[in-house]
Amino acid sequence: MANVLVFIDNPGDALKKSSLELLTLGRSLGETAVALNGDMHQDVSATLAEYGVSAVFRPSAQDLDDYLVSAKAAYLAAAAGAAGAGTVLLDNSPEGKEIAARLGIRLNAGVITDVVAVDADGTAHKSVLAGSYTTAARTTTAVSVLTVKANNVTPEPASVASAPETSTVEVPADGMATAARITAREQKVASGRPDLADARIVVAGGRGVDGDFGPVEQLADALGAAVGASRAATDAGWISHDAQVGQTGKTVSPQLYISAGISGAIQQKAGMQTAKVIVAVNKDAESPIFEIADFGIIGDLFDVLPQATEEIKKRKG
Amino acid sequence: MKIIVLVKHVPDAQFDRHLNGEGYTTDRDESILSELDEYALEAALQLAEARGGAKAGNQVIALSMGPSGAVNAVKKSLQMGATEGVHLTDSALAGSDAAATSLALAAAIRHIGTGAPVDLVLTGMASTDGETSLVPAQLAERLGLPQITFASSLTVDGGRLTARRDADTYSETVEASLPAVVSVTDQINEPRYPNFKGIIAAKRKSITTLSLADIGVDPAHVGHTGSWTTVTAAEERPPRTAGTIITDEGDAGIKLVDFLAAQKLL
Protein backbone atom coordinates (compact mmCIF):
# COMPACT_ATOMS: atom_id res chain seq x y z
CA MET A 1 0.00 0.00 0.00
CA ALA A 2 1.20 3.50 -0.82
CA ASN A 3 2.46 5.40 2.15
CA VAL A 4 3.29 8.79 0.67
CA LEU A 5 0.77 11.05 -1.05
CA VAL A 6 1.92 14.00 -3.17
CA PHE A 7 -0.57 16.75 -3.97
CA ILE A 8 -0.29 18.18 -7.49
CA ASP A 9 -2.57 21.10 -8.22
CA ASN A 10 -3.41 21.97 -11.84
CA PRO A 11 -0.23 20.73 -13.54
CA GLY A 12 -1.26 22.07 -16.96
CA ASP A 13 0.62 20.57 -19.91
CA ALA A 14 3.66 19.38 -18.00
CA LEU A 15 4.66 18.85 -14.38
CA LYS A 16 6.48 21.77 -12.79
CA LYS A 17 9.98 21.23 -11.45
CA SER A 18 8.70 21.60 -7.87
CA SER A 19 6.25 18.72 -8.45
CA LEU A 20 9.07 16.53 -9.78
CA GLU A 21 11.02 17.38 -6.64
CA LEU A 22 8.12 16.25 -4.44
CA LEU A 23 7.79 12.99 -6.39
CA THR A 24 11.51 12.32 -6.02
CA LEU A 25 11.41 13.09 -2.29
CA GLY A 26 8.27 10.96 -1.88
CA ARG A 27 9.96 7.97 -3.50
CA SER A 28 12.85 8.23 -1.05
CA LEU A 29 10.32 7.81 1.79
CA GLY A 30 8.12 5.04 0.42
CA GLU A 31 5.62 4.08 -2.22
CA THR A 32 4.24 7.30 -3.67
CA ALA A 33 0.72 8.02 -4.86
CA VAL A 34 -0.47 11.31 -6.33
CA ALA A 35 -3.63 13.29 -5.64
CA LEU A 36 -4.16 15.45 -8.69
CA ASN A 37 -6.52 18.37 -9.14
CA GLY A 38 -7.40 19.68 -12.60
CA ASP A 39 -6.87 18.19 -16.06
CA MET A 40 -4.39 15.37 -16.54
CA HIS A 41 -2.56 15.90 -19.81
CA GLN A 42 -1.06 12.84 -21.52
CA ASP A 43 2.48 14.10 -20.90
CA VAL A 44 1.69 14.50 -17.23
CA SER A 45 0.49 10.94 -16.86
CA ALA A 46 3.59 9.73 -18.74
CA THR A 47 5.83 11.65 -16.34
CA LEU A 48 4.01 10.25 -13.31
CA ALA A 49 4.79 6.75 -14.63
CA GLU A 50 8.45 7.67 -15.21
CA TYR A 51 8.64 8.84 -11.63
CA GLY A 52 7.35 5.52 -10.38
CA VAL A 53 4.02 6.76 -9.01
CA SER A 54 1.95 3.81 -7.72
CA ALA A 55 -1.54 5.31 -8.01
CA VAL A 56 -3.24 8.52 -9.12
CA PHE A 57 -6.33 9.97 -7.45
CA ARG A 58 -8.60 12.55 -9.01
CA PRO A 59 -11.49 14.43 -7.39
CA SER A 60 -15.15 13.70 -8.11
CA ALA A 61 -15.76 17.45 -8.48
CA GLN A 62 -14.29 19.66 -11.20
CA ASP A 63 -14.87 23.02 -9.51
CA LEU A 64 -12.42 22.88 -6.61
CA ASP A 65 -10.60 25.90 -8.05
CA ASP A 66 -13.66 28.10 -7.47
CA TYR A 67 -13.33 27.67 -3.73
CA LEU A 68 -10.65 28.88 -1.45
CA VAL A 69 -8.58 26.05 -0.03
CA SER A 70 -11.07 24.19 2.16
CA ALA A 71 -12.52 22.19 -0.75
CA LYS A 72 -9.01 21.10 -1.75
CA ALA A 73 -8.20 20.21 1.86
CA ALA A 74 -11.38 18.10 2.06
CA TYR A 75 -10.47 16.31 -1.18
CA LEU A 76 -6.91 15.69 -0.09
CA ALA A 77 -8.05 14.30 3.28
CA ALA A 78 -10.25 11.80 1.44
CA ALA A 79 -7.40 10.92 -0.95
CA ALA A 80 -4.98 10.42 1.96
CA GLY A 81 -7.47 7.98 3.44
CA ALA A 82 -7.85 6.13 0.14
CA ALA A 83 -4.06 5.92 -0.26
CA GLY A 84 -3.45 4.92 3.35
CA ALA A 85 -0.85 7.67 3.39
CA GLY A 86 1.41 8.17 6.38
CA THR A 87 3.02 11.25 4.83
CA VAL A 88 1.43 13.93 2.66
CA LEU A 89 3.73 16.24 0.70
CA LEU A 90 2.65 19.61 -0.70
CA ASP A 91 4.54 22.52 -2.19
CA ASN A 92 5.43 25.41 0.09
CA SER A 93 3.39 28.11 -1.68
CA PRO A 94 0.99 30.17 0.44
CA GLU A 95 -1.85 28.03 -0.92
CA GLY A 96 0.04 24.79 -0.29
CA LYS A 97 0.58 25.80 3.33
CA GLU A 98 -3.09 26.70 3.82
CA ILE A 99 -4.30 23.43 2.37
CA ALA A 100 -1.79 21.67 4.63
CA ALA A 101 -3.09 23.63 7.64
CA ARG A 102 -6.70 22.56 7.14
CA LEU A 103 -5.69 19.04 6.11
CA GLY A 104 -3.74 18.70 9.35
CA ILE A 105 -6.85 19.40 11.44
CA ARG A 106 -8.96 17.02 9.32
CA LEU A 107 -6.45 14.18 9.67
CA ASN A 108 -5.29 14.93 13.24
CA ALA A 109 -1.88 15.25 11.64
CA GLY A 110 1.05 17.44 12.61
CA VAL A 111 2.05 19.96 9.93
CA ILE A 112 5.61 21.12 9.27
CA THR A 113 6.11 23.98 6.79
CA ASP A 114 9.20 25.30 4.97
CA VAL A 115 10.82 21.86 4.90
CA VAL A 116 14.12 21.60 2.99
CA ALA A 117 14.93 17.91 3.58
CA VAL A 118 13.31 14.80 5.05
CA ASP A 119 15.26 11.86 6.52
CA ALA A 120 14.14 8.26 5.97
CA ASP A 121 12.72 8.18 9.52
CA GLY A 122 10.50 11.19 8.77
CA THR A 123 12.60 13.85 10.51
CA ALA A 124 12.13 17.12 8.65
CA HIS A 125 14.72 19.87 8.43
CA LYS A 126 13.94 23.57 8.16
CA SER A 127 15.37 26.92 9.13
CA VAL A 128 13.58 29.29 11.48
CA LEU A 129 13.82 32.83 12.90
CA ALA A 130 14.67 34.40 9.57
CA GLY A 131 17.33 31.82 8.80
CA SER A 132 19.23 32.22 12.07
CA TYR A 133 18.62 28.60 13.18
CA THR A 134 18.42 25.28 11.40
CA THR A 135 16.13 22.83 13.13
CA ALA A 136 15.03 19.21 12.93
CA ALA A 137 11.39 18.48 13.69
CA ARG A 138 9.06 15.51 13.70
CA THR A 139 5.35 15.02 13.96
CA THR A 140 4.02 12.91 16.81
CA THR A 141 0.95 11.82 14.86
CA ALA A 142 0.12 8.81 12.67
CA VAL A 143 0.07 11.01 9.57
CA SER A 144 2.57 13.79 8.80
CA VAL A 145 1.82 16.73 6.52
CA LEU A 146 4.90 18.45 5.12
CA THR A 147 5.17 21.47 2.82
CA VAL A 148 8.48 21.37 1.00
CA LYS A 149 10.42 24.37 -0.31
CA ALA A 150 11.40 24.29 -3.97
CA ASN A 151 14.97 23.73 -5.21
CA ASN A 152 16.15 21.44 -2.44
CA VAL A 153 15.84 18.09 -4.22
CA THR A 154 17.22 17.10 -7.62
CA PRO A 155 14.38 15.61 -9.71
CA GLU A 156 15.16 12.05 -10.76
CA PRO A 157 12.92 9.55 -12.56
CA ALA A 158 12.55 6.10 -10.98
CA SER A 159 14.90 3.32 -12.09
CA VAL A 160 11.82 1.34 -13.10
CA ALA A 161 8.77 3.10 -14.51
CA SER A 162 5.34 2.27 -13.12
CA ALA A 163 1.86 1.94 -14.59
CA PRO A 164 -0.29 3.81 -12.07
CA GLU A 165 -4.03 3.13 -11.89
CA THR A 166 -6.26 6.20 -11.77
CA SER A 167 -9.24 6.30 -9.45
CA THR A 168 -11.76 8.92 -8.40
CA VAL A 169 -12.12 10.21 -4.85
CA GLU A 170 -15.45 11.56 -3.62
CA VAL A 171 -14.98 15.16 -2.41
CA PRO A 172 -16.73 15.59 0.96
CA ALA A 173 -19.46 18.21 0.63
CA ASP A 174 -18.52 20.02 3.84
CA GLY A 175 -15.38 21.33 2.16
CA MET A 176 -17.54 23.46 -0.11
CA ALA A 177 -20.22 24.42 2.38
CA THR A 178 -18.11 26.78 4.46
CA ALA A 179 -15.62 27.84 1.80
CA ALA A 180 -14.90 31.33 0.58
CA ARG A 181 -15.59 31.59 -3.17
CA ILE A 182 -13.31 33.03 -5.78
CA THR A 183 -15.46 35.42 -7.81
CA ALA A 184 -12.92 36.98 -10.17
CA ARG A 185 -9.36 36.41 -11.26
CA GLU A 186 -7.08 38.72 -13.25
CA GLN A 187 -3.88 37.40 -14.80
CA LYS A 188 -0.81 39.60 -14.41
CA VAL A 189 1.51 40.28 -17.31
CA ALA A 190 4.66 38.19 -17.25
CA SER A 191 7.97 40.09 -17.15
CA GLY A 192 9.86 37.65 -19.40
CA ARG A 193 12.65 37.49 -16.80
CA PRO A 194 13.43 34.39 -14.73
CA ASP A 195 11.10 33.67 -11.85
CA LEU A 196 12.35 35.51 -8.76
CA ALA A 197 11.63 32.64 -6.36
CA ASP A 198 14.03 30.21 -8.04
CA ALA A 199 16.36 32.39 -10.13
CA ARG A 200 20.07 31.58 -10.02
CA ILE A 201 20.91 35.27 -9.85
CA VAL A 202 18.86 38.14 -8.38
CA VAL A 203 19.62 41.84 -8.77
CA ALA A 204 17.59 43.88 -6.28
CA GLY A 205 17.04 47.61 -5.88
CA GLY A 206 15.84 49.67 -2.93
CA ARG A 207 14.99 53.23 -2.02
CA GLY A 208 18.39 54.22 -3.41
CA VAL A 209 17.20 53.74 -7.00
CA ASP A 210 15.02 56.77 -6.38
CA GLY A 211 12.27 55.79 -8.80
CA ASP A 212 14.54 54.54 -11.60
CA PHE A 213 14.87 50.75 -11.82
CA GLY A 214 16.66 51.07 -15.19
CA PRO A 215 20.22 50.36 -13.95
CA VAL A 216 18.99 47.41 -11.87
CA GLU A 217 17.04 45.90 -14.77
CA GLN A 218 19.88 46.39 -17.26
CA LEU A 219 22.36 44.64 -14.98
CA ALA A 220 19.80 41.87 -14.37
CA ASP A 221 19.33 41.36 -18.10
CA ALA A 222 23.08 41.29 -18.75
CA LEU A 223 23.35 38.52 -16.13
CA GLY A 224 20.13 36.71 -17.08
CA ALA A 225 18.90 37.47 -13.57
CA ALA A 226 15.55 38.10 -11.90
CA VAL A 227 14.79 41.56 -10.49
CA GLY A 228 14.02 41.96 -6.79
CA ALA A 229 13.28 44.94 -4.55
CA SER A 230 13.04 46.13 -0.97
CA ARG A 231 9.69 47.04 0.49
CA ALA A 232 10.59 50.73 0.37
CA ALA A 233 10.81 50.42 -3.43
CA THR A 234 7.60 48.40 -3.84
CA ASP A 235 5.69 50.63 -1.40
CA ALA A 236 6.77 53.66 -3.45
CA GLY A 237 5.18 51.99 -6.48
CA TRP A 238 8.43 51.94 -8.49
CA ILE A 239 8.07 48.22 -9.10
CA SER A 240 5.37 45.62 -8.55
CA HIS A 241 4.86 44.12 -5.11
CA ASP A 242 5.66 40.66 -6.57
CA ALA A 243 9.30 41.74 -6.70
CA GLN A 244 9.57 42.31 -2.95
CA VAL A 245 12.18 40.22 -1.18
CA GLY A 246 11.99 39.80 2.58
CA GLN A 247 9.88 38.83 5.52
CA THR A 248 6.61 39.80 3.87
CA GLY A 249 7.81 39.22 0.33
CA LYS A 250 9.72 36.33 -1.17
CA THR A 251 12.48 34.30 0.38
CA VAL A 252 15.22 33.69 -2.16
CA SER A 253 18.38 31.57 -2.00
CA PRO A 254 20.14 32.28 -5.28
CA GLN A 255 23.77 31.61 -6.16
CA LEU A 256 24.25 35.39 -6.33
CA TYR A 257 22.24 38.29 -4.85
CA ILE A 258 23.26 41.79 -5.89
CA SER A 259 21.75 44.38 -3.55
CA ALA A 260 21.77 48.00 -4.78
CA GLY A 261 20.56 51.00 -2.78
CA ILE A 262 19.16 48.77 -0.02
CA SER A 263 20.13 49.44 3.60
CA GLY A 264 19.71 45.81 4.75
CA ALA A 265 17.00 46.04 7.40
CA ILE A 266 16.28 42.81 9.28
CA GLN A 267 13.05 42.29 7.30
CA GLN A 268 14.97 42.50 4.01
CA LYS A 269 17.77 40.23 5.25
CA ALA A 270 15.15 37.63 6.27
CA GLY A 271 14.47 37.06 2.59
CA MET A 272 17.99 36.93 1.14
CA GLN A 273 20.66 36.08 3.68
CA THR A 274 20.83 32.44 2.61
CA ALA A 275 22.09 33.47 -0.84
CA LYS A 276 25.43 31.79 -1.66
CA VAL A 277 27.17 35.03 -2.57
CA ILE A 278 25.98 38.54 -1.66
CA VAL A 279 27.23 41.67 -3.42
CA ALA A 280 26.15 45.07 -2.08
CA VAL A 281 26.36 48.52 -3.62
CA ASN A 282 25.48 51.34 -1.25
CA LYS A 283 26.57 54.98 -0.82
CA ASP A 284 26.62 54.71 2.97
CA ALA A 285 29.60 52.83 4.45
CA GLU A 286 27.61 52.37 7.71
CA SER A 287 24.81 50.49 5.98
CA PRO A 288 24.07 47.15 7.74
CA ILE A 289 24.02 45.34 4.39
CA PHE A 290 27.85 45.50 4.40
CA GLU A 291 27.89 43.26 7.50
CA ILE A 292 26.70 40.32 5.40
CA ALA A 293 28.12 41.15 1.97
CA ASP A 294 30.86 38.96 0.48
CA PHE A 295 31.78 41.83 -1.78
CA GLY A 296 30.72 45.37 -0.87
CA ILE A 297 31.11 48.55 -2.86
CA ILE A 298 30.74 51.91 -1.16
CA GLY A 299 29.57 53.92 -4.12
CA ASP A 300 26.71 55.31 -6.16
CA LEU A 301 24.63 52.64 -7.85
CA PHE A 302 24.06 54.97 -10.81
CA ASP A 303 27.83 54.82 -11.50
CA VAL A 304 28.63 51.26 -10.48
CA LEU A 305 25.74 49.32 -12.02
CA PRO A 306 25.91 50.75 -15.56
CA GLN A 307 29.70 50.30 -15.60
CA ALA A 308 29.34 46.67 -14.52
CA THR A 309 26.63 46.09 -17.14
CA GLU A 310 28.88 47.45 -19.90
CA GLU A 311 31.82 45.38 -18.71
CA ILE A 312 29.75 42.17 -18.64
CA LYS A 313 28.48 42.81 -22.18
CA LYS A 314 32.05 43.44 -23.32
CA ARG A 315 33.35 40.21 -21.75
CA LYS A 316 30.47 38.14 -23.01
CA GLY A 317 31.22 39.61 -26.47
CA MET B 1 -19.86 44.38 14.62
CA LYS B 2 -18.07 42.18 17.09
CA ILE B 3 -14.53 41.63 15.85
CA ILE B 4 -11.78 39.60 17.50
CA VAL B 5 -8.20 40.45 16.52
CA LEU B 6 -5.52 37.89 17.30
CA VAL B 7 -2.38 39.54 18.53
CA LYS B 8 0.77 37.62 19.32
CA HIS B 9 3.58 38.67 21.64
CA VAL B 10 6.82 37.86 19.82
CA PRO B 11 10.56 38.41 20.28
CA ASP B 12 11.65 41.72 18.78
CA ALA B 13 13.45 40.91 15.53
CA GLN B 14 15.71 43.94 16.01
CA PHE B 15 17.63 41.89 18.58
CA ASP B 16 19.23 38.45 18.25
CA ARG B 17 16.61 35.80 18.77
CA HIS B 18 17.23 32.46 20.47
CA LEU B 19 15.71 29.03 20.86
CA ASN B 20 16.23 27.28 24.17
CA GLY B 21 14.88 25.07 26.92
CA GLU B 22 12.52 22.15 26.56
CA GLY B 23 11.46 21.70 22.94
CA TYR B 24 13.62 24.62 21.80
CA THR B 25 10.99 27.27 22.36
CA THR B 26 11.60 30.89 21.55
CA ASP B 27 13.18 33.08 24.18
CA ARG B 28 10.60 35.85 24.83
CA ASP B 29 12.60 38.28 26.97
CA GLU B 30 12.60 41.19 24.51
CA SER B 31 9.13 40.86 23.11
CA ILE B 32 6.63 43.13 21.38
CA LEU B 33 3.26 42.98 19.66
CA SER B 34 3.96 41.18 16.37
CA GLU B 35 4.25 43.95 13.77
CA LEU B 36 2.21 41.95 11.29
CA ASP B 37 -0.73 41.80 13.72
CA GLU B 38 -0.89 45.60 13.80
CA TYR B 39 -2.28 45.46 10.26
CA ALA B 40 -5.10 43.17 11.42
CA LEU B 41 -5.85 45.49 14.32
CA GLU B 42 -5.88 48.54 12.04
CA ALA B 43 -8.24 46.75 9.63
CA ALA B 44 -10.57 45.95 12.55
CA LEU B 45 -10.50 49.54 13.84
CA GLN B 46 -11.35 50.87 10.36
CA LEU B 47 -14.29 48.48 10.00
CA ALA B 48 -15.58 49.48 13.46
CA GLU B 49 -15.10 53.21 12.85
CA ALA B 50 -16.93 53.04 9.52
CA ARG B 51 -19.91 51.70 11.50
CA GLY B 52 -19.93 54.42 14.15
CA GLY B 53 -17.23 53.02 16.44
CA ALA B 54 -17.62 51.86 20.03
CA LYS B 55 -20.50 54.31 20.64
CA ALA B 56 -22.57 52.43 18.10
CA GLY B 57 -21.82 49.16 19.89
CA ASN B 58 -18.95 47.98 17.69
CA GLN B 59 -16.43 45.90 19.59
CA VAL B 60 -12.80 45.25 18.71
CA ILE B 61 -11.49 42.62 21.09
CA ALA B 62 -7.73 41.97 21.12
CA LEU B 63 -6.99 38.34 22.05
CA SER B 64 -3.51 37.08 22.83
CA MET B 65 -2.41 33.67 24.00
CA GLY B 66 0.92 33.54 25.78
CA PRO B 67 2.84 33.82 29.07
CA SER B 68 2.41 36.74 31.47
CA GLY B 69 4.34 39.17 29.24
CA ALA B 70 1.86 38.65 26.42
CA VAL B 71 -0.50 40.99 28.22
CA ASN B 72 1.69 43.76 26.79
CA ALA B 73 0.53 42.89 23.28
CA VAL B 74 -3.05 43.28 24.51
CA LYS B 75 -2.20 46.60 26.21
CA LYS B 76 -0.59 47.99 23.06
CA SER B 77 -3.72 46.97 21.12
CA LEU B 78 -5.91 48.83 23.61
CA GLN B 79 -3.70 51.92 23.19
CA MET B 80 -4.15 51.74 19.45
CA GLY B 81 -7.93 51.62 19.89
CA ALA B 82 -9.19 48.10 20.63
CA THR B 83 -12.22 48.34 22.93
CA GLU B 84 -11.30 45.46 25.22
CA GLY B 85 -8.65 42.83 25.71
CA VAL B 86 -8.46 39.13 26.48
CA HIS B 87 -5.32 37.37 27.64
CA LEU B 88 -5.38 33.57 27.49
CA THR B 89 -2.63 32.30 29.72
CA ASP B 90 -1.88 28.97 31.38
CA SER B 91 1.37 27.23 32.22
CA ALA B 92 0.12 24.15 30.32
CA LEU B 93 0.14 26.15 27.07
CA ALA B 94 3.95 26.41 26.92
CA GLY B 95 5.38 24.80 23.78
CA SER B 96 2.12 24.74 21.80
CA ASP B 97 2.52 24.26 18.06
CA ALA B 98 0.07 25.63 15.49
CA ALA B 99 -2.40 22.79 16.00
CA ALA B 100 -2.45 23.26 19.78
CA THR B 101 -2.49 27.05 19.48
CA SER B 102 -5.45 26.93 17.12
CA LEU B 103 -7.24 24.51 19.45
CA ALA B 104 -6.87 26.86 22.42
CA LEU B 105 -7.65 30.02 20.44
CA ALA B 106 -10.74 28.40 18.88
CA ALA B 107 -12.04 27.58 22.36
CA ALA B 108 -11.30 31.13 23.53
CA ILE B 109 -13.13 32.57 20.52
CA ARG B 110 -16.17 30.37 21.22
CA HIS B 111 -16.03 31.50 24.86
CA ILE B 112 -15.94 35.18 23.85
CA GLY B 113 -18.83 34.53 21.46
CA THR B 114 -21.20 33.13 24.10
CA GLY B 115 -24.12 35.52 24.33
CA ALA B 116 -23.28 37.83 21.45
CA PRO B 117 -21.73 35.90 18.53
CA VAL B 118 -18.50 37.02 16.92
CA ASP B 119 -18.82 38.36 13.35
CA LEU B 120 -15.21 38.34 12.28
CA VAL B 121 -11.82 37.04 13.43
CA LEU B 122 -8.87 39.00 12.03
CA THR B 123 -5.25 37.84 12.21
CA GLY B 124 -1.86 38.79 10.86
CA MET B 125 -0.50 37.03 7.74
CA ALA B 126 2.10 35.18 9.83
CA SER B 127 3.59 35.48 13.27
CA THR B 128 7.03 37.04 13.06
CA ASP B 129 8.53 34.23 15.19
CA GLY B 130 6.76 31.00 14.15
CA GLU B 131 6.17 32.26 10.60
CA THR B 132 4.07 29.26 9.64
CA SER B 133 0.83 31.06 8.65
CA LEU B 134 -0.92 27.89 9.80
CA VAL B 135 -2.95 29.27 12.70
CA PRO B 136 -5.58 31.26 10.73
CA ALA B 137 -6.48 28.35 8.44
CA GLN B 138 -6.46 25.86 11.32
CA LEU B 139 -8.74 28.12 13.34
CA ALA B 140 -11.15 28.33 10.42
CA GLU B 141 -11.17 24.55 10.07
CA ARG B 142 -11.74 24.06 13.82
CA LEU B 143 -14.49 26.69 13.97
CA GLY B 144 -16.10 25.42 10.74
CA LEU B 145 -15.83 28.90 9.22
CA PRO B 146 -14.80 30.23 5.82
CA GLN B 147 -11.28 31.55 5.73
CA ILE B 148 -9.74 34.25 3.60
CA THR B 149 -6.02 34.47 4.05
CA PHE B 150 -3.53 37.08 2.82
CA ALA B 151 -6.19 39.71 2.16
CA SER B 152 -4.68 42.89 0.73
CA SER B 153 -8.04 44.68 0.87
CA LEU B 154 -11.22 43.94 2.76
CA THR B 155 -14.77 45.28 2.68
CA VAL B 156 -17.80 44.12 4.64
CA ASP B 157 -21.28 44.78 3.35
CA GLY B 158 -24.08 43.39 5.51
CA GLY B 159 -23.25 39.76 6.08
CA ARG B 160 -20.83 39.48 3.14
CA LEU B 161 -17.14 40.00 3.05
CA THR B 162 -15.13 40.74 -0.08
CA ALA B 163 -11.35 40.65 -0.23
CA ARG B 164 -8.56 40.91 -2.74
CA ARG B 165 -5.67 38.46 -2.78
CA ASP B 166 -2.51 38.85 -4.81
CA ALA B 167 -0.58 35.86 -6.07
CA ASP B 168 2.48 35.96 -8.31
CA THR B 169 0.76 35.46 -11.60
CA TYR B 170 -2.76 36.69 -10.80
CA SER B 171 -4.93 38.70 -8.41
CA GLU B 172 -8.28 37.41 -7.26
CA THR B 173 -11.43 38.67 -5.64
CA VAL B 174 -12.93 36.37 -3.04
CA GLU B 175 -16.20 36.44 -1.16
CA ALA B 176 -17.40 34.76 1.99
CA SER B 177 -20.29 35.07 4.38
CA LEU B 178 -19.82 36.17 7.98
CA PRO B 179 -18.71 34.93 10.40
CA ALA B 180 -15.29 34.25 8.89
CA VAL B 181 -11.58 34.15 9.69
CA VAL B 182 -9.46 36.60 7.70
CA SER B 183 -5.70 37.09 7.73
CA VAL B 184 -4.40 40.35 6.27
CA THR B 185 -1.08 41.28 4.66
CA ASP B 186 1.07 44.33 5.28
CA GLN B 187 -0.30 45.79 2.04
CA ILE B 188 -3.79 46.36 3.44
CA ASN B 189 -3.25 49.59 5.40
CA GLU B 190 -0.83 51.73 7.40
CA PRO B 191 -1.28 50.90 11.11
CA ARG B 192 -1.74 53.93 13.38
CA TYR B 193 0.54 54.77 16.31
CA PRO B 194 -1.03 54.97 19.75
CA ASN B 195 -1.46 58.68 20.57
CA PHE B 196 -1.50 60.29 24.02
CA LYS B 197 -5.30 60.14 24.23
CA GLY B 198 -5.23 56.48 23.28
CA ILE B 199 -2.62 55.67 25.90
CA ILE B 200 -4.67 57.37 28.62
CA ALA B 201 -7.94 55.81 27.43
CA ALA B 202 -6.36 52.34 27.42
CA LYS B 203 -5.82 52.49 31.18
CA ARG B 204 -9.60 52.42 31.69
CA LYS B 205 -10.26 49.54 29.32
CA SER B 206 -10.71 46.07 30.74
CA ILE B 207 -8.49 43.06 30.14
CA THR B 208 -10.02 39.66 30.88
CA THR B 209 -7.61 36.89 31.83
CA LEU B 210 -8.68 33.39 30.82
CA SER B 211 -7.20 30.05 31.84
CA LEU B 212 -7.66 26.70 30.12
CA ALA B 213 -10.26 25.76 32.75
CA ASP B 214 -12.25 28.91 31.88
CA ILE B 215 -12.52 27.89 28.24
CA GLY B 216 -12.94 24.16 28.86
CA VAL B 217 -9.73 22.93 27.25
CA ASP B 218 -8.00 19.82 28.58
CA PRO B 219 -4.38 20.77 29.38
CA ALA B 220 -3.25 17.45 27.84
CA HIS B 221 -4.40 18.70 24.41
CA VAL B 222 -2.10 21.72 24.34
CA GLY B 223 1.49 22.65 25.15
CA HIS B 224 4.42 20.26 24.67
CA THR B 225 2.29 17.18 25.39
CA GLY B 226 -0.67 18.12 23.19
CA SER B 227 1.30 19.37 20.19
CA TRP B 228 1.45 17.29 17.03
CA THR B 229 4.97 18.39 16.13
CA THR B 230 8.14 18.45 18.15
CA VAL B 231 11.51 20.07 17.54
CA THR B 232 14.27 17.50 18.08
CA ALA B 233 17.33 19.63 17.38
CA ALA B 234 18.17 23.27 16.79
CA GLU B 235 21.45 24.72 15.74
CA GLU B 236 22.35 28.38 15.44
CA ARG B 237 23.59 29.11 11.94
CA PRO B 238 26.96 30.81 12.08
CA PRO B 239 26.29 34.48 11.30
CA ARG B 240 27.40 35.65 7.87
CA THR B 241 30.58 37.61 8.03
CA ALA B 242 31.55 40.60 5.97
CA GLY B 243 33.88 40.01 3.03
CA THR B 244 35.83 42.53 1.03
CA ILE B 245 34.55 46.11 1.11
CA ILE B 246 35.93 48.62 -1.37
CA THR B 247 35.22 52.27 -2.04
CA ASP B 248 34.41 53.23 -5.62
CA GLU B 249 37.29 55.09 -7.23
CA GLY B 250 35.73 55.15 -10.66
CA ASP B 251 36.32 51.50 -11.52
CA ALA B 252 34.16 49.65 -8.96
CA GLY B 253 31.84 48.35 -11.72
CA ILE B 254 34.84 46.62 -13.34
CA LYS B 255 36.00 45.27 -9.97
CA LEU B 256 32.50 43.93 -9.40
CA VAL B 257 32.71 42.00 -12.67
CA ASP B 258 36.23 40.76 -11.76
CA PHE B 259 34.79 39.44 -8.50
CA LEU B 260 31.91 37.68 -10.30
CA ALA B 261 34.36 36.17 -12.80
CA ALA B 262 36.61 34.92 -9.97
CA GLN B 263 33.56 33.33 -8.30
CA LYS B 264 32.58 31.75 -11.65
CA LEU B 265 29.25 33.58 -11.57
CA LEU B 266 29.35 35.16 -15.02
Ligand SMILES: Cc1cc2nc3c(=O)[nH]c(=O)nc-3n(C[C@H](O)[C@H](O)[C@H](O)COP(=O)(O)OP(=O)(O)OC[C@H]3O[C@@H](n4cnc5c(N)ncnc54)[C@H](O)[C@@H]3O)c2cc1C
Ligand atom coordinates in the same frame (compact mmCIF):
# COMPACT_ATOMS: atom_id res chain seq x y z
C1 LIG C 1 6.07 44.36 9.23
C2 LIG C 1 7.17 44.79 8.30
C3 LIG C 1 7.48 43.97 7.24
C4 LIG C 1 8.50 44.33 6.33
N1 LIG C 1 8.79 43.50 5.30
C5 LIG C 1 9.81 43.82 4.46
C6 LIG C 1 10.20 42.97 3.39
O1 LIG C 1 9.62 41.90 3.15
N2 LIG C 1 11.21 43.35 2.59
C7 LIG C 1 11.89 44.53 2.79
O2 LIG C 1 12.81 44.83 2.00
N3 LIG C 1 11.54 45.36 3.77
C8 LIG C 1 10.51 45.05 4.61
N4 LIG C 1 10.17 45.91 5.60
C9 LIG C 1 10.77 47.27 5.63
C10 LIG C 1 12.16 47.34 6.22
O3 LIG C 1 12.06 47.49 7.61
C11 LIG C 1 12.92 48.54 5.64
O4 LIG C 1 12.17 49.71 5.93
C12 LIG C 1 13.15 48.47 4.14
O5 LIG C 1 13.74 47.22 3.82
C13 LIG C 1 14.04 49.60 3.69
O6 LIG C 1 14.21 49.57 2.29
P1 LIG C 1 15.52 50.20 1.64
O7 LIG C 1 16.70 49.53 2.21
O8 LIG C 1 15.32 50.16 0.18
O9 LIG C 1 15.41 51.73 2.09
P2 LIG C 1 16.33 52.57 3.09
O10 LIG C 1 16.42 51.91 4.41
O11 LIG C 1 15.83 53.95 3.02
O12 LIG C 1 17.75 52.45 2.45
C14 LIG C 1 18.10 53.00 1.22
C15 LIG C 1 19.58 52.77 1.05
O13 LIG C 1 19.99 53.21 -0.22
C16 LIG C 1 21.25 53.85 -0.12
N5 LIG C 1 21.35 54.74 -1.28
C17 LIG C 1 20.64 55.87 -1.54
N6 LIG C 1 20.98 56.38 -2.73
C18 LIG C 1 21.92 55.56 -3.27
C19 LIG C 1 22.67 55.56 -4.48
N7 LIG C 1 22.48 56.49 -5.44
N8 LIG C 1 23.57 54.58 -4.69
C20 LIG C 1 23.77 53.62 -3.73
N9 LIG C 1 23.10 53.58 -2.57
C21 LIG C 1 22.17 54.53 -2.33
C22 LIG C 1 21.22 54.53 1.23
O14 LIG C 1 22.55 54.70 1.71
C23 LIG C 1 20.43 53.51 2.07
O15 LIG C 1 21.29 52.58 2.71
C24 LIG C 1 9.18 45.56 6.51
C25 LIG C 1 8.85 46.38 7.61
C26 LIG C 1 7.87 46.01 8.50
C27 LIG C 1 7.55 46.88 9.66
Ligand SMILES: Nc1ncnc2c1ncn2[C@@H]1O[C@H](COP(=O)(O)O)[C@@H](O)[C@H]1O
Ligand atom coordinates in the same frame (compact mmCIF):
# COMPACT_ATOMS: atom_id res chain seq x y z
N1 LIG D 1 -0.33 32.83 20.61
C1 LIG D 1 -1.07 33.59 19.80
N2 LIG D 1 -1.89 34.54 20.32
C2 LIG D 1 -2.63 35.32 19.50
N3 LIG D 1 -2.62 35.22 18.16
C3 LIG D 1 -1.84 34.29 17.59
C4 LIG D 1 -1.03 33.42 18.37
N4 LIG D 1 -0.35 32.61 17.50
C5 LIG D 1 -0.74 32.97 16.26
N5 LIG D 1 -1.62 33.97 16.29
C6 LIG D 1 -2.29 34.67 15.16
O1 LIG D 1 -2.14 33.88 13.98
C7 LIG D 1 -1.39 34.59 13.00
C8 LIG D 1 -0.51 33.62 12.21
O2 LIG D 1 0.42 32.99 13.07
P1 LIG D 1 1.34 31.75 12.62
O3 LIG D 1 0.40 30.70 12.14
O4 LIG D 1 2.06 31.37 13.87
O5 LIG D 1 2.24 32.25 11.54
C9 LIG D 1 -0.64 35.66 13.76
O6 LIG D 1 -0.37 36.78 12.94
C10 LIG D 1 -1.62 35.99 14.88
O7 LIG D 1 -2.62 36.92 14.42
